[in-house]
Amino acid sequence: MAIMLVAVGLVLGAVFGFEAFRARMIQKSIAGLRNPPQTVSTITAGTQRWQDRLEAVGSTRAEKGADLSPQVAGTVKAIHFQSGEEVEQGTLLVELEDADDVAHLHALEATTALAQLNYDRDVRLLKSQSVSQQTADTDLATLKNDQAQVAQQQALVGYKSIRAPFSGRIGIRQVDLGQYIAPGAPIVTLQKLDPIFVDFYLPQQDLAKIRVGQPVIAKVDTYPDQTFTGTIMAINSLVNTATRNVQVRATFKNPDEKLLPGMFATVDIEVGTQKDYVTLPKTAIYYNAYGDIAYLVEDAGRDESGQEQKIAHQVFVKTGQTRGDQVAVLDGIKPADVVVTAGQNKLHNGSPVQINNEVTTPFSANPQVSEQ
Template sequence: MAIMLAAVGLAFAAVFGFEAFRARTVQKSIAGLRNPPQAVSAITAGTQQWRDRLEAVGSTRAGKGVDLSPQVSGIVKAIHFQSGENVEQGTLLVELEDADDVAHLHALEAMAELAQLNYDRDARLLKSQSVSQQKADAGLATLKNDQAQVAQQQALVGYKSIRTPFSGRLGIRQVDVGQYIAPGTPIVTLQQLDPIFVDFYLPQQDLAKIKVGQPVIAKVDTYPDLTFTGEIMAINPLVNVATRNVQVRATFNNSDEKLLPGMFATVDVDVGTQKDYVTLPKTAIYYNAYGDIAYLVENAGGDKSGQEQKVARQVFVKTGQTRGDQVAVLDGIKPGDVVVTAGQNKLHNGSPVRINNEVTTPFSANPQVSEQ
């Protein structure tokens, strides 16, 4: 029994001793491992002169725009335009059946001519006192009434021909020959595209910063690589009581007709004087719920071989306005600081880093889309 107990004790001692030896060996191995430096892209923070900018969203609208429709009912007799063509003011677009109205006009004109002859005869006889003044006055009243009816019928006949009220581009035709249309039925839209307006809204506290004639920059999603420059045309004198916003209208030259009415547009209005801001690529800022942070690259001295070591230090930053790929940093970073622009997801405070700028981060206030 004593020999058996001794053997079991030696077995347990050997097992626990081996586990302890292995644990110490693993700890020594981990302690001997070096934390390898992480490859990151970095940039030296610099300053740029920016003016404060008001940002808003708006919609484009034509300088002149209307949906053409008839004033009277009728059947479409002829269509004289093609969808999408450019037309001049006064161009005949649609004719409605007017034979009955024209015939009635001729009848009224004949009555007016007869009234004119009767009045002229009475006027001559009145000079010789052959007719009374009352008869001459009645003839004049009849003449004027007949002439008014002729003018009324001429206007009615004119309503049967729909013409363009101004020059512009036509939209898509909505009616066909032989179709009966009632007053107000849309025929085609007519839009004057040059110049074009952009309507947007600003909060009432920004009213003191804007004025008529102030430059405005607009962008639309259709042309992400283009900016359109215009100026403030009018400021609504009424502030919306529900939103406390004021409507502003800017006018833009649109000779190339790239902008069409109804487009969604983003609008920037530069205000104030130019100021120096520390600017960085947007990718340099790591946004989270606890605050915006960035990683600075700092020297940590040399290692045993004498090679200089760099480490990342996490700092909280306060950001301002953005332009293109850039963001202004109001606090937390000074000019000359080396800031990580890519690879932050591999870092923590104190991580060793190695700068590799073979792939650079876009850094432009007015980025251009590559055609490749």
């Protein structure tokens, strides 16, 4: 019995000891499977001075612009311009064949001259009562009718000569010598490029922030490193009922004619007074449907070897305006907070992190495009 009890005790001790040993090994193995520290880039949050501004997109248009076309049909007899040249107001651009119209004009002028002679004779004879007043009145009416027909034919002949209605730059001609063109067919475009307008739209709630004469800054992607300064010229007196937006027109000096009608432009209007905001790189904000998120880096004490540990803490933030690579943070981040700027896609709340700032995140209010 004693031997049996001792044997049972040994077996039970071995079983329980093995289970305890296995539990310790599993625990150690699980502890070793913890996520390794993720390498991230960070920035220490600070404040910068911001000028509130309204941003909009619009299109450029000439102060004066027209697609020139004939009022009457005809065959192109002569072209007096070169594509792309500057022309003055009244410059003859295109002549249409007008021989038949000119001949008809001369015939009408001859008829009018005869009617003038008849009426002048009636006036002389009327003094001696050699002709009746009715005859004189009839000849006067005939004269005026003939004069009106001459004026009408002169206008028709004038329509065969297309002239520049204002000074500006000619575009690319759309007709050739000897070509028959119908009324309204495009011949060439004429644009006065200095000054030039930019038309854009703003929401109705921004109407109180703008006024005529207010400075405006415009950019076009054709010249990414250049800004154009102008002023608000007019604010439309009607708000679009479908979009609740109002049209605004700004005027810009364009002496070098870099801006052409039809260009896409972005517009900035500085409003209000300058304010200080916590400013971060745009890459520091993780945007999703549930809200804007940023990750703060916090100390998590020391590990068993005495090395400092850091973890990422997720916070919701409220963002404001952007400029260049920067975004203003209105709530959620305080100055001196250490914020993750790169590597957020590998993080979750409480992830251990390792900081490596050898490669910095772009953080410029006016980024420049590299030529390389």
